Amino acid sequence: MFALEFPPINELIRWRDLFTSFNKISIIACLAAFVSMLLFFLASRKDPLVAPTGSRNLAERSVEFIERDIVMQTMGKDGMGWTPFLLSLFLFIYFCNLPGIIPILQMPATARMAIPLFLALVVWVIYNAVGFRHNGFKYIGAMVWPKSVPVGMRPLVGAIEFLSNIVLRPFSLAVRLFANMLAGHMLLVTFAFLSNAMFTAQTKQMFLRPMGVLPLFMLIFLTAFEVLVGFLQAYIFTILTAVFINSARHIEH
Amino acid sequence: MHTVAVVMTREGRLHVSLSGTPISGDTTDEPMVAMASTEATAEVAAKDPSPIAPEVKELVWGGGAFIVLFVVMRVYLFPRVRKGMDARYNKIRGSHESATALRSSARADVTTYEGQLAGVRSEAKTVIDAARQTLEAERTAAVAKVNASIAVDRASAMSANEAARVAASGDVRDAVAAVSTHAAELASGHRPDASKVQGIVDSLISGGAR
Numbered sequence: 001m002f003a004l005e006f007p008p009i010n011e012l013i014r015w016r017d018l019f020t021s022f023n024k025i026s027i028i029a030c031l032a033a034f035v036s037m038l039l040f041f042l043a044s045r046k047d048p049l050v051a052p053t054g055s056r057n058l059a060e061r062s063v064e065f066i067e068r069d070i071v072m073q074t075m076g077k078d079g080m081g082w083t084p085f086l087l088s089l090f091l092f093i094y095f096c097n098l099p100g101i102i103p104i105l106q107m108p109a110t111a112r113m114a115i116p117l118f119l120a121l122v123v124w125v126i127y128n129a130v131g132f133r134h135n136g137f138k139y140i141g142a143m144v145w146p147k148s149v150p151v152g153m154r155p156l157v158g159a160i161e162f163l164s165n166i167v168l169r170p171f172s173l174a175v176r177l178f179a180n181m182l183a184g185h186m187l188l189v190t191f192a193f194l195s196n197a198m199f200t201a202q203t204k205q206m207f208l209r210p211m212g213v214l215p216l217f218m219l220i221f222l223t224a225f226e227v228l229v230g231f232l233q234a235y236i237f238t239i240l241t242a243v244f245i246n247s248a249r250h251i252e253h
Numbered sequence: 254m255h256t257v258a259v260v261m262t263r264e265g266r267l268h269v270s271l272s273g274t275p276i277s278g279d280t281t282d283e284p285m286v287a288m289a290s291t292e293a294t295a296e297v298a299a300k301d302p303s304p305i306a307p308e309v310k311e312l313v314w315g316g317g318a319f320i321v322l323f324v325v326m327r328v329y330l331f332p333r334v335r336k337g338m339d340a341r342y343n344k345i346r347g348s349h350e351s352a353t354a355l356r357s358s359a360r361a362d363v364t365t366y367e368g369q370l371a372g373v374r375s376e377a378k379t380v381i382d383a384a385r386q387t388l389e390a391e392r393t394a395a396v397a398k399v400n401a402s403i404a405v406d407r408a409s410a411m412s413a414n415e416a417a418r419v420a421a422s423g424d425v426r427d428a429v430a431a432v433s434t435h436a437a438e439l440a441s442g443h444r445p446d447a448s449k450v451q452g453i454v455d456s457l458i459s460g461g462a463r
Contacts (some may be wrong), residue, residue, distance in 0.1 A: 009304045017310075026314035033318035040330035048337025049344055059334050084331040088323040096315075114311035119319065178305075 004197045012189050013111060013182065028109035032095030036088070066090060066238070074242040075249075082245060085126075089119065090238040093177065097230030100185055101223050108230065111181040113174065116237075120174035123241045128165075131248030142251040165248075173240060180233050184226045191219040422458070430454045 015024035043059030046052070052060050066087045071079045096115060100108035109115050131139040143165055144158040198212030302308075430451045438444045 008301075010301045013304055014301075014308075021310040022314065023310065025308075025311045029311070029315040029318040033322035036322055037325050037330060040326065040334055044330055044333035044337070046337075048334075048341050050341075052341075056334075056337075060338055063331075063334060063338065083335075084327040085323060087331065088319070088326045092319050092322055109311075109315065112308070112311055113305055114307035114309075115315035115319075117307050118312050118316040122316075122319070 004194070006190070006193060009186075013107070013185070015107070024105075024107060025109045025112050025114070028096060028099050028105060028107065029115060031099075032092050032109065035095050036091040039091075062091065063087060070235075070239050070242050074239060075246040079242065079246060082242065086238050086242055089123075089241060090234050093119065093237055094231060094234035097181055097233060098227075100181065100188070100230065101226050106188075108181040108185055110177050110233070111185045113178050116174040116177040119177075119237070120170040123173060123244060124170035127169075127241075127244040127248040130245050131251055134249045135251050139248070139251050169244060173237060177233050177237050180229060184222070184229050187222050188219065188226065191215045191222060195219055426451070426454050426458055429458070 017023050018027070039055055040059050042055035043052075046054075046056040048056070063083065066083055067080065070086055070090075071083055075082065093110060096109035098108070099105035100111065128139075135142065140162075143161050145154055146157050146161060147154075149157045192215075195212050195215040198208050198215065201208045201212075430447070433454060434445055434447055434450045437450065
């Protein structure tokens, strides 16, 4: 019998502390923040009046991406003040996702619940604060008694809206990011283990070894796919944040 | 026949097994070792936290890193990059506007030049027309003058010609009269009246000329 043993999930996603209360996820989170800051620091040192290249080009493209494809699409020109927050959010999530395919690191920090949960809570606090700031207590009133729906439907829609805004949104925001990145990480690990096991199988079934190429190809494909997923999840989290903030500002709509 | 079995243990350990095949001696022991290992770690694994539950240290480090990033970005980095972008955009916009102004100015200059060119052309046309008229008048006058001169010369030549013709005609008549007189004298033996012969010759020549 040929047996393949996968390690427990905790061995794949939990890391021993490097020193007290500091593990691999913490390193990746700190690196994500550092790389983002380094990118913008290097960009800010270059002459802005000449055509941007290198780090300056990357930084400006990311600013324009946030402004044009997220802020303008969801909040309009009034939302330009949110660009630094949304930019920080996008870069942080993206650089936390990216280590999932970087050798040695090989773990997206967002495949652990802590960072998605923290970011979702920050977003939750912010959009509710924005809602109260722009609408006062009408924010809650318009949420639980929406005037844009027929009177008979208002209790039901109001309850759904309240539940959605206050409970489900941060939860779904965090779980979407966490689950996608965890699933991607597990897929990569699975195909890597499978490929390795088939290449090194101690068996007389010689067809098994060359068949190890199949999971290897799948591993390569999924690695490329994870680049897209990492970017996409950062984009989705950021654009949903912008949508939530904007909907909190205009709760009557 | 081959059978594949996948078994998930309580602590999340996954076993995949392929049976019913001729195998090497080494691999037969592996599942047993693995099972033994599973049994041994079952107690420890049961104490493991949920893989979904967030860890406080990750929450603190991740949150701290994000907050630091946001503050630095909001206060220092983003404004500098944005300011640079705005400066370049303004420079490009300024250059664009100055280029537009320059183009408008050039178009105005071209319009002025074309106006001036049209004026010069009109003036040239006037001058050319005047010159043409002057030339035409001068040519007409010269032609008239030449024609008059030719007419005078022609009249003079015609009168000279007429005089010569008359003179020649008189000479011819005289000669004919002399010859006729001499011929008549030879034929009749006496000399005819010269005036009569002259009259006859004149009438014959005049009649022949008719």
